[in-house]
Amino acid sequence: MAYISELEVSLRPPAMNLPPYPPKVITLASGEQMVVRQVERDEIPTLLEAIYPLLRVERDFYDIVAARLFGELLAYKRYRVKDEYVLAGLIDGVLAGMVNGRLVDWKTGMSYHTLTIRRGLRVGSHLFAAKMEYHIEHCGQEEVLIVAESPIGFRRWMIEYPLEKRSEVQHELGGVPSWVLLKQTYYNAKPRLVSGRRPVPEDLLRGAATIRLPEEDGVIRQVAGEKEAEE
Amino acid sequence: MNPVYIAGAGMTKFGRSEWSLMKLASVASLAALRHASLGEIPVDSVVVANMGAARINHQTALGSALVDQLALYPAMAEAVENGPASGASAFKVGCQAVASGMADVVLVTGVERMRVVNGLEGTDFVASLSQPEVEYIYGVTLPSLAGMFARLFMERFGVERKHLAMIAIKNHENAMENPYAHIQQTVTMEGILTAPEAVVNNPPIAKPLHLFDCCPVSDGAASLVLVSEGIAAKLGGAAVRVAGIGQATDTHAVQEREDPTDLKAVRIASERAFSMAGATAGDVDVAELHDAFTILEIAESEAAGFFDRGTAHEAIERGETRLDGSLPINPSGGLKAKGHPVGATGVAQLVELVWQLRGEAGGRQVKGAKIAYACNFGGFGNNVVATVLRREET
Numbered sequence: 219m220a221y222i223s224e225l226e227v228s229l230r231p232p233a234m235n236l237p238p239y240p241p242k243v244i245t246l247a248s249g250e251q252m253v254v255r256q257v258e259r260d261e262i263p264t265l266l267e268a269i270y271p272l273l274r275v276e277r278d279f280y281d282i283v284a285a286r287l288f289g290e291l292l293a294y295k296r297y298r299v300k301d302e303y304v305l306a307g308l309i310d311g312v313l314a315g316m317v318n319g320r321l322v323d324w325k326t327g328m329s330y331h332t333l334t335i336r337r338g339l340r341v342g343s344h345l346f347a348a349k350m351e352y353h354i355e356h357c358g359q360e361e362v363l364i365v366a367e368s369p370i371g372f373r374r375w376m377i378e379y380p381l382e383k384r385s386e387v388q389h390e391l392g393g394v395p396s397w398v399l400l401k402q403t404y405y406n407a408k409p410r411l412v413s414g415r416r417p418v419p420e421d422l423l424r425g426a427a428t429i430r431l432p433e434e435d436g437v438i439r440q441v442a443g444e445k446e447a448e449e
Numbered sequence: 450m451n452p453v454y455i456a457g458a459g460m461t462k463f464g465r466s467e468w469s470l471m472k473l474a475s476v477a478s479l480a481a482l483r484h485a486s487l488g489e490i491p492v493d494s495v496v497v498a499n500m501g502a503a504r505i506n507h508q509t510a511l512g513s514a515l516v517d518q519l520a521l522y523p524a525m526a527e528a529v530e531n532g533p534a535s536g537a538s539a540f541k542v543g544c545q546a547v548a549s550g551m552a553d554v555v556l557v558t559g560v561e562r563m564r565v566v567n568g569l570e571g572t573d574f575v576a577s578l579s580q581p582e583v584e585y586i587y588g589v590t591l592p593s594l595a596g597m598f599a600r601l602f603m604e605r606f607g608v609e610r611k612h613l614a615m616i617a618i619k620n621h622e623n624a625m626e627n628p629y630a631h632i633q634q635t636v637t638m639e640g641i642l643t644a645p646e647a648v649v650n651n652p653p654i655a656k657p658l659h660l661f662d663c664c665p666v667s668d669g670a671a672s673l674v675l676v677s678e679g680i681a682a683k684l685g686g687a688a689v690r691v692a693g694i695g696q697a698t699d700t701h702a703v704q705e706r707e708d709p710t711d712l713k714a715v716r717i718a719s720e721r722a723f724s725m726a727g728a729t730a731g732d733v734d735v736a737e738l739h740d741a742f743t744i745l746e747i748a749e750s751e752a753a754g755f756f757d758r759g760t761a762h763e764a765i766e767r768g769e770t771r772l773d774g775s776l777p778i779n780p781s782g783g784l785k786a787k788g789h790p791v792g793a794t795g796v797a798q799l800v801e802l803v804w805q806l807r808g809e810a811g812g813r814q815v816k817g818a819k820i821a822y823a824c825n826f827g828g829f830g831n832n833v834v835a836t837v838l839r840r841e842e843t
Binding site: 339369 | 641648649
């Protein structure tokens with residue numbers, strides 16, 4: 219085990235022993251199989267590489283989501299955030315999207331971000347659902363604090379689940395009045411919003427073992443739309 | 450009436466655009482004008498189709514605006530608004546100008562920029578075409594009307610969700626070959642219907658219609674150059690003639706129809722168009738139907754006369770409407786996947802058919818197409834324009 223200085227130890231937040239997220243596989247509308255699995259700390263640089271080009275994409279608030287997510291993942295990599303976890307969706311090993319959050323304590327979770335790279339297949343919805351599944355079913359939490367930074371997020375989380383207001387709580391993302399997913403709300407929504415099968419077949423797991431990035435041009439095209447018209 | 454020919458066709462890519470309304474219209478128009486190779490021949494008249502610019506883009510008088518953008522003065526200019534049938538209505542107005550001898554060259558451009566507002570506002574804007582006192586006031590939207598229509602139609606004729614899914618799958622597949630399509634993503638029966646995850650992938654919008662039964666909300670523009678026989682002869686090359694146009698209306702409120710599953714306006718408009726063209730539904734080689742919802746492709750294909758009532762879903766099962774089938778329907782991807790910028794749609798359907806008849810449709814080309822049909826469905830079937838185009842050998 220690598221040596222960690224006393225000072226470094228004091229800089230790191232205390233950690234709870236988070237349970238692992240068991241991987242699952244989801245059939246998308248395209249028929250493709252998306253493996254959702256936990257991302258290890260040493261894989262974070264790969265995700266940062268995927269996020270970086272999105273920092274300048276204003277459409278659908280990708281810029282702010284990418285900027286904040288970049289910081290959150292960096293903080294996770296460098297041990298500067300308490301009890302964060304990251305899940306990724308991978309199609310044939312290629313990154314389709316990611317979600318992250320953290321545990322405030324064993325009762326309450328704090329959802330951070332959902333970033334979709336492969337758009338139009340409800341990848342974000344599936345990944346957000348996986349995040350809620352992790353908090354409620356695997357960590358056994360009672361509630362998850364959530365905000366949305368884009369109208370799309372608002373439709374997907376606040377309206378579709380639907381969430382309740384917890385206005386007196388300022389969410390960590392900008393101090394926005396929070397919304398909350400309660401355990402009961404989660405189980406009510408589960409039949410229509412949470413999907414996926416376990417165990418993941420070996421070949422799919424092997425294919426998802428290494429995260430591969432889509433081409434940067436492809437990412438920008440997916441996220442920001444095609445370059446305009448053929449004149 | 451003088452014969453009318455289509456000398457040029459062009460469009461922008463449909464989708465979500467950062468371009469202004471006028472830039473969309475101009476780019477499509479220039480593409481069509483280039484396609485027509487008019488040279489020094491002037492444009493006599495400009496007709497712009499649009500449904501919502503006054504409300505959602507805060508712009509009116511689009512005909513004059515487009516003339517100015519393209520410096521086509523002193524061409525005549527006007528705009529036509531007829532709900533989702535604005536495109537084909539504008540085309541009809543353009544054809545009337547040429548057929549009457551009032552103009553030799555008419556530019557018809559359909560344009561819509563809808564994504565500038567959010568989904569709720571967009572849905573409300575489109576719903577404003579419904580009957581105000583017995584539909585809109587009670588919260589009716591187009592998806593809700595289509596949902597009720599679909600339920601009745603499916604119960605009566607034994608259409609199942611799998612048939613609707615087959616249409617979505619086919620049209621998404623066709624759009625993969627269309628560089629102008631809004632959605633270029635294939636979908637599968639497993640992914641949208643049979644897999645356990647399909648419940649999340651394809652959630653209900655207005656039961657029995659689900660997400661993949663509904664067209665996207667798109668920005669975009671499409672344009673055609675109509676010319677007289679004399680100009681067509683001067684230009685030479687492949688000639689596409691406007692063989693027939695038919696239009697018909699029905700009650701504004703769907704509930705007032707004797708049989709809401711009978712798309713009477715589609716039937717009558719199609720009969721009129723075929724009669725004018727001296728053709729029958731059986732002569733058609735390729736068709737573009739107004740599949741704002743998958744169920745409409747089935748219902749319109751029967752009302753147009755391609756299939757007997759209650760049997761279109763069986764033809765779909767047999768693959769007859771696929772690109773390689775006996776009557777390819779929506780080779781462009783249809784509204785379902787090519788997209789639906791409402792005012793542009795009717796023009797875009799005809800743009801696709803012109804390309805098909807000229808053999809310029811690339812990977813989605815229907816081999817040897819000579820007669821083509823389009824149905825532009827306005828309101829919820831209360832104002833329909835049907836068009837028949839014919840390739841003339843030169």
